[in-house]
Amino acid sequence: MRFTKQKRHRKAVRFFTxxxxxxxxxxxxxxxxxxxxxxxxxxxxxDTALTNILGAPVKIFTTRCVVAELKSLGSSYSDSVDAARSLMVARCDHEKRKSAIACITEVIGEKNTEHFFVATQDAELRKKFQQIPGVPLVYALRNALFLERPSAFQQESAKAAEEERSRMTELELKMLKLKKKKVANDEARDSSETEEQILETLIPRTDVKMTRIDKTDKAQFKRKRAKGPNPLSCKKKKKQENASEKMRSQGRFQEGDGDNSARNRKRKRSRKNKTSTES
Known part of the structure; x- marks a missing residue:
C-alpha cells in the first residue's frame, strides 16, 4: 500500500513538472x-514530511493574512500561530486583512505563475483550485500527507497547452513565408543566369575580333608515310670486297698487275747459295 501511494505521488509530481x-x-x-x-x-x-511525499526539497510559505486569521481564533491556536510565523512569508500586498481563502486565491491567481503547491484542509478550497490549471493540492489525513491527483480539467488544459505549443505562431508563420519567398527568388535568379550562359555559348559574338593563331598554337598532325622493313628481321649486309682481292680469289691476278706487290715483298735467299758463291 505504501509503495502504490509513493508511485501515485511520483506520477502526479511528474505531471506538474x-x-x-x-x-x-x-x-x-x-x-x-x-x-x-x-x-x-x-x-x-x-518540511521533512513534505519532502518524503514529493521526492524533492521544499520551501514552506504562508501569508500575513493567514497568520492574522489564526491569531484571531484565540489562545487555543497559539502554537499554530508560532509555527506559521516561523514559515516564509509570501507577498500578498493586502493593506487590510482578508480571509485566508481570499488571500490565497489572489496569490495563486488564474495561472499560478509562482508555481505554488497549495496545502489546505478546506474541501471547498480544494474543489475551487481543481478548476485552475497547474495548482497541485496537498492535504493530510490524521498523521499522513497526500498529494491529490490532477483533476480532469487540469489534464485537459495540459493537453490543450501542448497542442498550442506545437502550432506555429503568427510571427513564425510570417518568417516562414518570407524565407520561402527568398528561396523562390534565388532559384529564379539562378535559372535566369544559367539561361544567359547557355545563350552566350550558342550565339557567336560579333564584337570580338578574330586574332591570328600562331603555328605553335595549331594542332600539329603527323602524316603517315611508308615505313621500311623491320631491321631486326633482316640479314646483315656483307662488306664489299676490293677488286684485287676478288680477282685473287678467282685466280685472275696477272703478272703485270702484281709488280707492285712483288716489289713490296722481300726476297728470301737460302744459305747454301751464299756459301757456294764465296768459294
Whole structure:
C-alpha cells in the first residue's frame, strides 16, 4: 500500500513538472487549517514530511493574512500561530486583512505563475483550485500527507497547452513565408543566369575580333608515310670486297698487275747459295 501511494505521488509530481514547469525546490503555500492539523497530529518537522511525499526539497510559505486569521481564533491556536510565523512569508500586498481563502486565491491567481503547491484542509478550497490549471493540492489525513491527483480539467488544459505549443505562431508563420519567398527568388535568379550562359555559348559574338593563331598554337598532325622493313628481321649486309682481292680469289691476278706487290715483298735467299758463291 505504501509503495502504490509513493508511485501515485511520483506520477502526479511528474505531471506538474513536465506540463506546467514546476522546478525544485518546490514551494508549498499553507493555510491556517493545514498548519493547525500538523501541530495537532504531531507531524514534525513539516518540511521533512513534505519532502518524503514529493521526492524533492521544499520551501514552506504562508501569508500575513493567514497568520492574522489564526491569531484571531484565540489562545487555543497559539502554537499554530508560532509555527506559521516561523514559515516564509509570501507577498500578498493586502493593506487590510482578508480571509485566508481570499488571500490565497489572489496569490495563486488564474495561472499560478509562482508555481505554488497549495496545502489546505478546506474541501471547498480544494474543489475551487481543481478548476485552475497547474495548482497541485496537498492535504493530510490524521498523521499522513497526500498529494491529490490532477483533476480532469487540469489534464485537459495540459493537453490543450501542448497542442498550442506545437502550432506555429503568427510571427513564425510570417518568417516562414518570407524565407520561402527568398528561396523562390534565388532559384529564379539562378535559372535566369544559367539561361544567359547557355545563350552566350550558342550565339557567336560579333564584337570580338578574330586574332591570328600562331603555328605553335595549331594542332600539329603527323602524316603517315611508308615505313621500311623491320631491321631486326633482316640479314646483315656483307662488306664489299676490293677488286684485287676478288680477282685473287678467282685466280685472275696477272703478272703485270702484281709488280707492285712483288716489289713490296722481300726476297728470301737460302744459305747454301751464299756459301757456294764465296768459294
Amino acid at each position: 513536465s506540463c506546467f514547469g514546476f522546478r525544485e525546490p518546490f514551494k508549498i503555500l499553507c493555510d491556517g487549517t493545514f498548519v493547525h492539523h500538523l501541530i495537532a497530529n504531531g507531524i514534525a518537522p513539516a
